[in-house]
Amino acid sequence: MDRRIFHHPVLGDCPSRATLTFWFDGAPYQAFEGETIAAALLSYGIRQLRVHEDSGTPRGIYCNIGHCFECRVTVNESPGIRACLTLVEEGMEVRSGVQLANPLAEQARQTEEKQQRESRQEGAVPQ
Incomplete structure (x- = not known):
């Protein structure tokens, strides 16, 4: 069901x-030429675009101006594309629901592991 305002x-009629x-x-x-993926999907009532990296909870359109990264989808096999900034193209394939990598969590994990290694090395008794 299309929920667009025509x-x-x-403001009057929407130009064709x-x-x-x-x-x-x-x-x-269907999308209009010049419409973002987020706008086109929202017009059909689709609100969930992915799941949270850690918890798996639903995520969708939040700020709709490119700041929050909540609307990331996979477009033509390229993951992490923001639906609110990307214009629809003819034949474009968009996928959702994939639990995308959380680069900040991975970086924090690596930093913690490094600190633990360094701490063990400092605590080792020289022979």
Whole structure:
């Protein structure tokens, strides 16, 4: 179901634009030329775009201006693409639900391991 507003009481009618077909999780959807992936999916009521890296809880469109990274999806096999900034292209394949890597958590884990190694080395008794 398309939830777009085609007539606004103050702004008037939406100008007509060419439509594009793209795929989201294997299903075809229509978008207007110049529309972002997030806007097109939201017009169909799709709000969950991925899951949280650690907890697996649902994530979707939050800020819609590219600051929060909550809307990351996989586009044409490229992971981590922000849906709110990426314009739909004809035939584009978009996937969601993949638990993407959390680079900050990985960096924190590596730092902690390094500190533990250094701590063990400092505590070792020279022979």
